[in-house]
Structures are given as structure tokens and as C-alpha cells.
Amino acid sequence: MPDAQPQENTPLVSVLIPARNAAATLGETLDSLLAQSYRDFGIVLVNDASTDDTQQVCASYIRRFPKGRLQVLSGLGNGISAALNTGLASIKSPLVARLDADDLAEPLRLERQIRMMDRNPDWLLCGTEVSVIDVDGQVIDHMECPRTSVETRKRLYEKCCLYHPTIMxxxxxxxxxxxYRSHFDGAEDYDLYLRLLEHGKIGALNERLVRYRLHPGQVTANKDRPYRMVADMALLCALARMHGIAEPCFDSISLSDDIALALRAEVQEHGFSQLSPKVARHMAKRIKKANASLEKIKGLLFHTNATAGNIKEAAKVLLV
Incomplete structure (x- = not known):
């Protein structure tokens, strides 16, 4: 489907950046946007209740962009989804590119993604691969994406395979x-991708167009990986919608109280019939790691695999 034409003085794409106490890295992030080969873009930056010098960094960059092209909004500190929705509400551009306040866009990033979205009007979203950098900006690794929209769809119904700061x-x-839905904070991107898949295609450019910074404060750096359980719930919600079942009813409070119990209750009610054996087994492992009893779940998982002839997966259940 073609994009709506932007209004006069509205850029084709706006870069959406949530920032909370990001003064140490935000300048480098904005410098990477100043270096873009594609110039018709705006920036909507949500300063989400920062207590450091984030606002001062924003103010120092406003004049470095064309007039009106760097818009700074105030967030209430209610989480990343709330901050992103605040930014989205003010954007008129037909395309939106995400970037985090500690990541860097390669010079060709916007140009390449706009071209890909133009060539694939049935794509609703396009990600890219990333170079992983450390706190000092040194490249230490890279992460890839599926190579086709068909493979992306398949993988997304198993796990999140796109990187949030890269998407357009x-x-x-x-x-x-x-x-964005706030009760999925930590996996808010994955929940969004799964809902978009119900309306069109999602793909990725197999180029490293974003430098993604790893640091100890990230949600995904938590060794106990509670965000993975939130992602599990997002996947269960997507499968429920796919099969005409009402989404599990839960909110941020119930999830924060005990995500393992919420996940266990949902799996016990609906079983594992819509999950791949591998995904179901890993889901059960995460529930066990959170110290939630899962004997009934192990029984369901063993029975489902044994009945389907998945002897190897059934045997692995005994080790969960």
C-alpha cells in the first residue's frame, strides 16, 4: 500500500528517540544523524523525566539541525512504551525510524531503509542488522537478521529476531x-511486530546500518532475563489472536508481581498445541528458573510431543 504523501514542510521520515538520563551518549547519537546521506528527516526526541544533563544536550543540538527539525518533548517517566507513544502522537511523517539515545546510525541508514520501503509497499516495517559496540564505542560483535520477509515471519513466531533501534x-x-503497549515493556517491540504481522509483511535489510551499544544497564542485560517471559506472553497473545481466542488478561502490575505465575497460568489453560516444541520447552525452562512449579506444564508438554511423535522433544521435557 502506498504511503500517504507528507504535508508541506513535513519530512518524509522522522527519527523517534526516547532518552532517559542519556547525556553521556546522546550527543554522539545526534552526531550520527547529522552525518546522514539522506537529509529530508526530522527528529522527535522524548526526554523521559531525565535527572541528568539530557535536556541541556538537546538544547545544544537544536540549532545544528534545520529549523524545526529537532523537536524535544517531555515524558513523564512512565516507561519506554509511554515515551514512544508520546513521540508518535506528535509525528506527521509517513515513515518513522527508531533509534535509541545510546546507539548510532550509519551514514546510509535512512537512505537505504527508505529505498527498501519504497520498493516494497507491502512491507509495514523494515529492520537492519547491527554492529555491536561496547561502552567505549568499539565494535565487539555483530547480529544478523533473517534474509526474507517469509523467514522473518516464521522466526517472529518463535522469538524476536529484529532489533528495535534499527526499525523503520x-x-x-x-x-x-x-x-506500543506499556504492559509489554521490555518486549514492547516484539509485541508490536507480532501485531503488525496480522496486517502485512515485515522484513529487514541484511546490512549493518546501526551500531548497537551494549552496557550493564540494559533490560536485556539482566541475567535472569525477565523480559523473555514478557516476550513469551506477547507470543501467547499473538497465537491466541491467530486462533480466535481472547488474549490473556493481564497488566503491568500482575506481570511485575509474578510474571512466572501469569505465564504458567496461561500455558496451563491453553497447553502447548500452538507452539513449536523447541519454543515450548524453552518457555517451560524459564518458568522453572523463576521458581514456579511446572509439573502440570511438563505433563502437557510431554503428552503433546509424545502424541505427535516428537520423541526427541518429549525426552528433553524430562530434563526441564
């Missing part, structure tokens, strides 16, 4: 599915 999406389509 069609604003009207994200608005259509309701934007």
Missing part, C-alpha cells in the same frame, strides 16, 4: 494496531 515503520500502520 509506516506510521499509519502502527497507529492502526494501537501503538
Amino acid at each position: 515503520f509506516r506510521r499509519d500502520q502502527v497507529e492502526r494496531v494501537g501503538g
Whole structure:
């Protein structure tokens, strides 16, 4: 489907950046946008209740961009989804590119993604591969994406395989599915991808167009990986929608109280029939690691695999 034409003085794409206490890295992030080969873009930066010098860094960069192209909004500190929705509400551009306040866009990033979205009007979202950098900006690794939209779809129904700071999406389509959902904070991107898949295609450029910074404060750096359980719940919600079942009813409070219990209850009610054996087994492992009893779940998982003839997976259940 073609993008709506931007209004006069509205850029084709806006870069959406949530920032909370990001003064140490934000300048480098904005410098990477100043170096973009594609110039018709705006920036909507949500200063999400920062207590450091983030606001001062923003102010120092406003004049370095064309007039009106760097817009700084104030967030209430209610989490990343709330901050992103605050930014989205002010964006008129047909395309939105995400970037975090500690990551860097390669000079060709916007140009390449806009071209890909133009060539694939049925794509609702496009990600890229990333170079992983450490706190000092040194490249230490890289992460790849699936090579086709078909493979991306398959992988997304197993796990999140796209990197949030790399994505570019069609604003009207994200608005259509309701934007970001706060009770999935930590896996808010994965929940969004799964909802978009119900309306169109998602793909990725197999180029490293973002430098993704790893540091100890990240949600995904938590060794106990509670965000993975939130992602598990997002996947169960997507499978429920796919099969005409009401989404599990839960909120951020119940999840924060005990995500393992919420996940266990949902799996016990619906079983593992819609999950791949490998995904189901890893889900059960995460529930066990969180010290939630899973004997009934192990029974369901063993029975489902044994009945289907998945003897190897059934045997692995005994080790969970």
C-alpha cells in the first residue's frame, strides 16, 4: 500500500528517540544523524523525566539541525512504551525510524531503509542488522537478521529476531494496531511486530546500518532475563489472536508481581498445541528458573510431543 504523501514542510521520515538520563551518549547519537546521506528527516526526541544533563544536550543540538527539525518533548517517566507513544502522537511523517539515545546510525541508514520501503509497499516495517559496540564505542560483535520477509515471519513466531533501534515503520500502520503497549515493556517491540504481522509483511535489510551499544544497564542485560517471559506472553497473545481466542488478561502490575505465575497460568489453560516444541520447552525452562512449579506444564508438554511423535522433544521435557 502506498504511503500517504507528507504535508508541506513535513519530512518524509522522522527519527523517534526516547532518552532517559542519556547525556553521556546522546550527543554522539545526534552526531550520527547529522552525518546522514539522506537529509529530508526530522527528529522527535522524548526526554523521559531525565535527572541528568539530557535536556541541556538537546538544547545544544537544536540549532545544528534545520529549523524545526529537532523537536524535544517531555515524558513523564512512565516507561519506554509511554515515551514512544508520546513521540508518535506528535509525528506527521509517513515513515518513522527508531533509534535509541545510546546507539548510532550509519551514514546510509535512512537512505537505504527508505529505498527498501519504497520498493516494497507491502512491507509495514523494515529492520537492519547491527554492529555491536561496547561502552567505549568499539565494535565487539555483530547480529544478523533473517534474509526474507517469509523467514522473518516464521522466526517472529518463535522469538524476536529484529532489533528495535534499527526499525523503520509506516506510521499509519502502527497507529492502526494501537501503538506500543506499556504492559509489554521490555518486549514492547516484539509485541508490536507480532501485531503488525496480522496486517502485512515485515522484513529487514541484511546490512549493518546501526551500531548497537551494549552496557550493564540494559533490560536485556539482566541475567535472569525477565523480559523473555514478557516476550513469551506477547507470543501467547499473538497465537491466541491467530486462533480466535481472547488474549490473556493481564497488566503491568500482575506481570511485575509474578510474571512466572501469569505465564504458567496461561500455558496451563491453553497447553502447548500452538507452539513449536523447541519454543515450548524453552518457555517451560524459564518458568522453572523463576521458581514456579511446572509439573502440570511438563505433563502437557510431554503428552503433546509424545502424541505427535516428537520423541526427541518429549525426552528433553524430562530434563526441564
